[in-house]
Each structure stands twice: as C-alpha cells, then as structure tokens.
Amino acid sequence: MATMTLFHSPLSPFVRKVMVVLHETGQLGRVQLQAVNVSPVAGDDQLNRGNPIGKIPALRLEDGHVLHDSRVICEYLDTQHVGLPLIPRQGSARWRRLTLASQADAIMDAAVSTRYETFLRPADKRWDGWVEAQGEKIRRSLANLEQEHLAELISGFDIVAIGVACALGYLDLRQPDFGWRDQQPGLAAWYAEVIKRPSMVATAPVA
Structure with a gap:
C-alpha cells in the first residue's frame, strides 16, 4: 500500500534516479506519484x-x-529495504561512492542548466559562454568516468551507476548531438547494456 507521495516531473533526471532506486529496491508500491509542472520561474503550491x-x-x-x-x-530509500545496500553503510567506500554519485549529479545539473539557458531563457538574453562552460563540465566528468571509474561502474548497479545512467539518458534526451559516445566508447558500451535493465526501461523518459 502506498504510504508516501513522490512529487515528480517525469523528464527530470533527478526524479528518474529516485524512480530507478524504487524499482531496484522493490519499493515502488509504497509510493504514490504526484506529477508537478515546475520551472525556475514557476512553482507549485502543493509541492x-x-x-x-x-x-x-x-x-x-x-x-x-x-x-x-x-x-x-x-x-533514505536505501535504508528502507532488506536487499544489498546501494550505498555502502560505512568506511571509506561510503565516501568514495557518495563522491562519485555527486559527480553524476553534477553532470545532471550542468545538463539541466543548459536546458534552461537554451530553451527557457529568451533568445536575446542567452549566454553562450555559460552553455559552453556547462558542456565542458560534462565532458571532463565523462572523460574521468571513462578513464578512472569504468571498472567500478561495470562491477554493479549501485547508486553511482544509477546516477551515471540517468545522466546519460538525460543527455540523450535533451542534447542528442552532444556526441559523448565517440569520446567514451567504454562508457557507451556499458550504457548500452544498462539501459536494458527493467528499472531503466520502466523509467525511460519520453519527450
């Protein structure tokens, strides 16, 4: 029975990350979904x-x-199920995984910021330098994942892998010409397999 309410926008990569965690931990039935339509200049009273x-x-x-x-x-959700934790509970492994998860979130932040700048802001007020800087953040982060953390991603579908997969999915949705696969073939091969997971299929965004 649903005892919690998740306020969400289905195209948000951050929402998708939570939805994937709900699927992976078997908690989807505990949550009622409440769709909201918000932007930096428009809120929602209930939210x-x-x-x-x-x-x-x-x-x-x-x-x-x-x-x-x-x-x-x-x-929070990772403490509410009986399966293997998605986030290590203690020790250096915990901080390492949380830091990499934060890096995945930063890719999402940069991609969402780019979306706001190029789609919501009036054309005569857009800042090309801002968009270029966000793109560089994304490229540096993806290069780092490819060069230093690919083996960790392949080893299991934990909170880091979930975040990276959702970030890549959002890039494909909003910036299909970004071209990250050409620069990160290992990451591309990993992602091609990960998107077949039931949790990723069930949460795939539809523009």
Whole structure:
C-alpha cells in the first residue's frame, strides 16, 4: 500500500534516479506519484508545503514530513529495504561512492542548466559562454568516468551507476548531438547494456 507521495516531473533526471532506486529496491508500491509542472520561474503550491524551496523530487513521508533533493531521498530509500545496500553503510567506500554519485549529479545539473539557458531563457538574453562552460563540465566528468571509474561502474548497479545512467539518458534526451559516445566508447558500451535493465526501461523518459 502506498504510504508516501513522490512529487515528480517525469523528464527530470533527478526524479528518474529516485524512480530507478524504487524499482531496484522493490519499493515502488509504497509510493504514490504526484506529477508537478515546475520551472525556475514557476512553482507549485502543493509541492511547496513542507518544501519551501520547491525542489523536485520531493518525498512526503507517511508522517507528513517532506524529504527533498534526490541524494537525500535515495539514501533514505536505501535504508528502507532488506536487499544489498546501494550505498555502502560505512568506511571509506561510503565516501568514495557518495563522491562519485555527486559527480553524476553534477553532470545532471550542468545538463539541466543548459536546458534552461537554451530553451527557457529568451533568445536575446542567452549566454553562450555559460552553455559552453556547462558542456565542458560534462565532458571532463565523462572523460574521468571513462578513464578512472569504468571498472567500478561495470562491477554493479549501485547508486553511482544509477546516477551515471540517468545522466546519460538525460543527455540523450535533451542534447542528442552532444556526441559523448565517440569520446567514451567504454562508457557507451556499458550504457548500452544498462539501459536494458527493467528499472531503466520502466523509467525511460519520453519527450
């Protein structure tokens, strides 16, 4: 039975990350989905209750408290199931995985910022230098994943792999000409297999 409410926008990569965690941990049935349509200049009154900054995703718990930020929500959900944890519980491995998960989130942040700048901002006010800087952040991060962390991604579908997969999916959705596969063939091969997972298929965005 659904005891929590997830405020979401289906095209958000951060929302997708939470949805993949729900699928992977068998908790989808505990959550009722509440779609909201928000942007940097338009909020939602229901979303703002208990979440004054208006962030999505936001998870309203059974007791009425609201968790926001995908990292917080994913960590909470990871403590609510009996399977293998997606985030190491302690030690250096925990901080290493959380740091890499943050890197995946930063790719999403840069991609979403680019979307806002190129789609929502009036054409005469767009800042090309900003867009170029976001693209460089993404390219550096993907190169780092390819060169230094590919073996870790291949080793299991944990919180890092989920974040990277959702980030790549969002790039394909919003910047299909970004060309990351040409520069990161190992990452591309890994992603081609990962997107076959039921959790990724079920959460695939449709523009």
